[in-house]
Amino acid sequence: MADATQTAEEYLAEVVDTGRIGRQQILVVALCMLFNALDGFDISAMSVVASVVAQELELSPERLGWIFSFALAGMMAGAMLLAPLADLWGRRTVTIASMALVGVSILATARADSLTEFIALRFLSGIGAGAMLASQAALAAEYSPAKYRAAAVALVTSGYPLGAMMTSVVGGFVIPDFGWRGMFFVGGVTTIAMVVLAFLLLPESLKYLLERRPAKALERANGILRKMGRDALAVLPEVVRADDEGTSRFGLLEPGLRVKTLTLWTAFLLTFSTLYFLMSWIPALVEGAGQTTEAGRDAFFLFNVGGVVGIYLMSFASTRWKLTNVVCVLSLAAGAAMAIFAWLPTELALMMVLILVIGILQQGGFTGLYSTAAKLYPTEQRSTGVGWAIGLGRFGAVVGPAVAGYLLAAGFTISGVFFFFAVPMAIGGLVAYRLHVE
Secondary structure (H helix, E strand, O other): OOOOOOEHHHHHHHHHHOOOOOHHHHHHHHHHHHHHHHHHHHHHHHHHHHHHHHHHHOOOHHHHHHHHHHHHHHHHHHHHHHHHHHHHHOHHHHHHHHHHHHHHHHHHHOOOOOHHHHHHHHHHHHHHHHHHHHHHHHHHHHOOOHHHHHHHHHHHHHHHHHHHHHHHHHHHHHHHHHHHHHHHHHHHHHHHHHHHHHHHHOOOOHHHHHHHOOOOHHHHHHHHHHHOOOOOOOOOOEOOOOOHHHHOHHHHHOOOOHHHHHHHHHHHHHHHHHHHHHHHHHHHHHHHOOOOHHHHHHHHHHHHHHHHHHHHHHHHHHOOOOHHHHHHHHHHHHHHHHHHHHHOOOOHHHHHHHHHHHHHHHHHHHHHHHHHHHHHOOHHHHHHHHHHHHHHHHHHHHHHHHHHHHHHHOOOOHHHHHHHHHHHHHHHHHHHHOOOOO
């Protein structure tokens, strides 16, 4: 039973921040990780089928880049415009609605027959994915003890490269028999099935219920507390708010947070441009270097295997060293690895090893920014803060694949494009270092 004099913040510190990790908390992190993996599969499916779609629709490299970029523009819009609604309507509600949007739009993509349809449907899928990722990062953070919060957010975020990695595996089975449309059909049907799972098992954020107090907040909070092995509350703890302005997205730019917010946005923008250049173009670039379609899928698989390893490496390191120091070191090392890739000859075995290493370093450093954002903002601003950081950062994700398309059309080699994108990755790590988040 909570002490009657405790505030909501003090009660949550006792139950979550310094409490044990129970089955309910593990379930939340596991579900968010699973849903994010599905998200990664859905968004990355285009990378695996890009060359086939380009042939069928007779698309030039720059037009293929538009398809990648519009999906990412949708993710930017979703993170900035829909994710903040999770601070008003709840993390669970926005996650489920966003997942439903992704599922329906991915399923519709299986029937797309023109560039215009592809662009519109990928944009809608991106909107849902962007909102979902920010909401899930906030939910995982709010169910995790303070010591393991960065690790929990990293685990959830690792779902994305896990799902992206599976596109290569599933593609090997689906594409030969069902073509590129089969990939989107599988992704859409599975995503819609996961909406039902989320509705049945995913709880609302306890912090949101106690501090925002929606309808039936006490009843819903007690249901969660029982699953966590805690006594029920007789009344909701008192909520102490220092400043109502903090609940506004523009509160992110108030004097106390302005420099940190702008620094975070810059780091996200720079590293996003490199990540989504790699996520979008690796298969096509490997094929363009004279390798087979299967080699392109293998390279994409290895990049995302490296991403999963890198995220777990970052997660482990963040429990022992300062979070933004870890982000900086991994990002600088990623930039160096990309520069080495650009200088060395394009022999297949060497390419594959370097792509694996780049995946480990680049995605490990990048994912640390999600944990940084989740720890930087208080509860009432967390989804808004994470969403706007991801959203504005995704401007770099939108620009990255499109710029790569134009560089290739202008005659740049695979080595030249890799060297070009090594620069923002390294600078992004140096910018993140300035946030000094533990």
